[in-house]
Amino acid sequence: MAIQKSLLHSVQAIExxxxxxxxxxxxxxxxQFYYQIVKGEVKLNSYKEDGKEFIQEILSDNSCFGESMLIxxxxxxxxxxxLTKCTLLKIGKDQFFRLLQENPDIFLDMYITLSERTSEKLVLMQKISGQNAEERLVxxxxxxKEPKESRGKYSFEIPHTRQQLASLTGLSLETTIRVIKRMEKNKILMIKNGKIFY
Known part of the structure; x- marks a missing residue:
């Protein structure tokens, strides 16, 4: 959920x-700040004790992040x-809360977005806590793919690298590559010029 740029600028957003x-x-x-991506990609990650990266989420244009901890x-x-060259808008905590108080519809939209993210994460966590690597990736x-309009087989280009898919699912890179090849063989996905289509 993105807040209109004009509203962010009205409370002294910094680019x-x-x-x-x-x-x-x-x-x-x-x-200290509310962040919104104007252009680019940002990953939210953490590292396990063994130093292995776990990617929580990859966000792109018009996505906001960090707002739940700010609240x-x-x-x-x-x-x-x-993840890429990025342009972000940010506003301080006080401006953010003032913006929410003056625009309760933004607060409601943000609440809905946070609820959707939580629901998606819970579903994903249920799937990736199982042992089946293919189920995790699927x-x-x-x-x-779900929010996209193209629902046909192989109509969606996966926007992430195999390493990012591994980090998003808690799998090793080797396992991810092996399972993707098996999924291609079983016609679950298609690989064209190194890109994955699902």
Whole structure:
């Protein structure tokens, strides 16, 4: 859910540029800002004790992030890292709360969006907590494809690398590659010029 840029600018939004790999915020930091992506991709991730990355979410143009921790006033439980060159708008905590008070419809939209995200994460967590690697990948691909208009077989290009798919599902890269090849053999997906179509 994106807040209109004009509304963000009306409360002194700051536009910032990030290069791929730059941290926007780190785990355990105290939330100070509401962030919205103008252009680019941002991943929310954390690292397991063994150093393995787990990607919680990959967000793109017009997505917001960090707002739940800002509202709760608790430290971030994830890192936010630019995946590509990014342009972000951010507003301070006080401006954010003032904006919500003056525009209750934005608060309701944000509540609905957060509820949808929570529901999607719970479904995904149920699937990826099982041992079947193919089920994990199929569920993730279904969630990515569902909001898109193209529902036909092989009509959706998966926008993530195999490494990102592995990190989103908690699988190793090797397992992810092996399972994707098996899924292609079983005609569940199609690989064309290295891209996955589902």
């Amino acid at each position: 910032e540029q990030y290069a791929a790999g730059d941290y926007i915020f780190r785990e355990e930091a105290t939330p 709760l006033g608790k430290p971030y439980i994830v890192n936010a890292v630019a 569920e993730l691909m279904n969630q990515m």
